[in-house]
Amino acid sequence: MANTYDYVIVGAGSAGCVLANRLSADEDTDVLLLESGIPDEKAEIHNPTMFPHLMQSEVDWDYSTVPQEGLNGRKEYWPRGKTLGGTSAINAMMYVRGNPWDYDRWAELGNDGWSYDEIRPYFKRIEDFEGGESEHHGEGGPLRVEQEHPYGEVTNALIDAAVEVGFDRNEDVNAGQQEGMGPLPLTVKDGERQSTAVAYLHPVLDRENLTAQTGAHVTRIEFEGDTATGVTYVQDGSTYTVDAAQEVVLSAGTINSAQLLMLSGVGPADHLNEHGIDVEINLPGVGRNLQDHLVASSAYELLGDPEIEPGEVLCQVTGFERTSPDLLAPDLQYFLARVYFMRHGFDNPEEGAGMTPSTTLLHPESRGRITLASDDPFDDPLIDPNYLEKEADLEKLVEGLKRTREIGHASALEEYRGEEVWPKGEVESDEDLREHIRETVQTIYHPVGTCKMGDDEMAVVDERLRVHGLNGLRVADASIMPQITTGNTNAPTIAIAEKASDMIRDLE
Numbered sequence: 296m297a298n299t300y301d302y303v304i305v306g307a308g309s310a311g312c313v314l315a316n317r318l319s320a321d322e323d324t325d326v327l328l329l330e331s332g333i334p335d336e337k338a339e340i341h342n343p344t345m346f347p348h349l350m351q352s353e354v355d356w357d358y359s360t361v362p363q364e365g366l367n368g369r370k371e372y373w374p375r376g377k378t379l380g381g382t383s384a385i386n387a388m389m390y391v392r393g394n395p396w397d398y399d400r401w402a403e404l405g406n407d408g409w410s411y412d413e414i415r416p417y418f419k420r421i422e423d424f425e426g427g428e429s430e431h432h433g434e435g436g437p438l439r440v441e442q443e444h445p446y447g448e449v450t451n452a453l454i455d456a457a458v459e460v461g462f463d464r465n466e467d468v469n470a471g472q473q474e475g476m477g478p479l480p481l482t483v484k485d486g487e488r489q490s491t492a493v494a495y496l497h498p499v500l501d502r503e504n505l506t507a508q509t510g511a512h513v514t515r516i517e518f519e520g521d522t523a524t525g526v527t528y529v530q531d532g533s534t535y536t537v538d539a540a541q542e543v544v545l546s547a548g549t550i551n552s553a554q555l556l557m558l559s560g561v562g563p564a565d566h567l568n569e570h571g572i573d574v575e576i577n578l579p580g581v582g583r584n585l586q587d588h589l590v591a592s593s594a595y596e597l598l599g600d601p602e603i604e605p606g607e608v609l610c611q612v613t614g615f616e617r618t619s620p621d622l623l624a625p626d627l628q629y630f631l632a633r634v635y636f637m638r639h640g641f642d643n644p645e646e647g648a649g650m651t652p653s654t655t656l657l658h659p660e661s662r663g664r665i666t667l668a669s670d671d672p673f674d675d676p677l678i679d680p681n682y683l684e685k686e687a688d689l690e691k692l693v694e695g696l697k698r699t700r701e702i703g704h705a706s707a708l709e710e711y712r713g714e715e716v717w718p719k720g721e722v723e724s725d726e727d728l729r730e731h732i733r734e735t736v737q738t739i740y741h742p743v744g745t746c747k748m749g750d751d752e753m754a755v756v757d758e759r760l761r762v763h764g765l766n767g768l769r770v771a772d773a774s775i776m777p778q779i780t781t782g783n784t785n786a787p788t789i790a791i792a793e794k795a796s797d798m799i800r801d802l803e
């Protein structure tokens with residue numbers, strides 16, 4: 296293996312696989328992709344129905360938060376993918392761009408080039424959309440996006456129930472208008488998961504100018520003066536240092552990109568000093584601005600053993616709603632699953648079938664942080680999302696939870712609905728609902744924001760994703776989002792990586 300590459304990409308996740316593909320498209324460029332996890336050979340990765348089996352498996356970092364005061368002191372489980380494809384190899388495959396307002400807001404914060412009109416071409420470039428090319432969608436891109444899955448009778452009844460309680464139908468949540476209830480686009484092709492490893496990396500692994508290493512855990516970024524010159528990594532117990540003639544690109548995700556910067560002396564100086572780490576540059580925003588989506592659910596027994604259609608996906612309906620007409624974008628997202636999904640599935644009843652209407656808080660006011668537990672690169676960092684610190688977050692979830700119960704109790708579901716399993720017992724008052732939320736709410740796995748893009752004192756990267764104050768170092772993954780998007784975060788992360796690759800190659 297060579298010792299010098301043009302680009303060294305850290306992390307082969309949602310973003311890293313995209314970058315490996317796009318940067319190595321230039322034959323005169325040598326690219327090294329370093330992934331801490333194992334190859335994506337596990338059969339359960341590729342079978343969409345097996346996604347719950349990936350939790351706490353060997354392809355999951357299996358993180359947990361510190362105890363969360365807002366969740367009655369509970370520690371929350373945080374899965375993250377540790378394999379080629381990263382978290383796109385273990386996620387629920389939902390493909391949601393977010394709201395045009397998200398990107399316009401990023402641009403308004405001073406990030407030129409990130410308005411929706413400017414990022415939309417990148418979304419189109421990603422897609423091989425089942426519905427074909429249109430003003431809103433791309434065709435022929437690397438990532439297959441399908442949403443025409445057959446609906447069984449229960450899924451149809453769930454949609455009817457939502458319409459009965461006031462939701463409009465929305466046949467395409469990625470066409471700019473998110474409100475209403477309708478099909479959930481999925482990154483699935485021919486019944487198999489489309490991780491970014493499958494869609495972007497494997498098809499180009501035979502390029503001579505691309506080297507991908509698994510089991511390669513990057514432990515620090517190397518610097519000469521204020522220029523990043525390469526990285527050090529550990530593989531099979533040996534330590535290697537490789538040089539990046541052009542750039543190091545961090546795509547290790549919201550937790551590990553921030554951790555790696557801090558381990559390398561890039562972060563809040565006082566915190567680095569606490570751990571005896573030499574400060575390369577004081578960037579107080581590294582690890583801060585952590586935002587995540589929480590999901591609260593009601594759940595019902597499903598009666599009558601209704602049939603599942605061949606090819607039916609068990610959570611294929613989503614919807615968006617604004618709790619106030621003054622809001623510029625929806626603040627609650629709904630999922631209607633014709634299975635139990637209670638606290639990561641860990642609290643599902645052992646017997647019987649269920650339905651789980653759930654609600655996600657899209658724009659939390661609470662902000663958390665990632666900090667180092669020690670200067671050991673193999674130690675987990677401390678994850679403190681600071682869930683529900685702001686009362687407004689809890690109150691919005693109460694509103695959303697009431698909506699899920701309206702859906703659950705709608706007459707359209709009469710034939711199928713058994714006992715309400717969640718919330719448990721006599722739960723009627725707002726205080727009862729708050730307590731149910733504190734006891735049961737879970738992450739829907741969308742942490743972002745710990746290396747935020749911007750030009751204020753807490754920003755970590757500029758609008759071209761270059762780390763402030765340093766040369767030869769960018770971050771391109773979910774961590775750069777200044778504000779979390781209105782929906783699931785995989786598609787936005789892939790678009791960020793697509794745009795980053797053009798910026799790195801000076802194509803825009």
Ligand SMILES: Cc1cc2nc3c(=O)[nH]c(=O)nc-3n(C[C@H](O)[C@H](O)[C@H](O)COP(=O)(O)OP(=O)(O)OC[C@H]3O[C@@H](n4cnc5c(N)ncnc54)[C@H](O)[C@@H]3O)c2cc1C
Pocket residue numbers: 305306307308309310311329330331332373374375376377378379380381382383385386387388389390391511512513514546547548549551552555739740741742772773774783784785786788
């Ligand atoms: C269970 C689950 C379900 C989800 N469902 C959905 C969904 O349905 N739809 C959706 O849009 N989003 C979903 N998400 C979220 C979405 O998948 C993530 O937002 C997205 O994958 C983040 O991409 P990333 O590139 O920032 O990080 P990742 O994809 O996590 O990539 C980071 C990569 O870096 C590697 N790495 C980390 N540290 C190092 C190191 N020191 N050295 C080398 N390599 C390193 C990791 O192993 C990983 O491969 C889900 C997440 C989870 C956990």
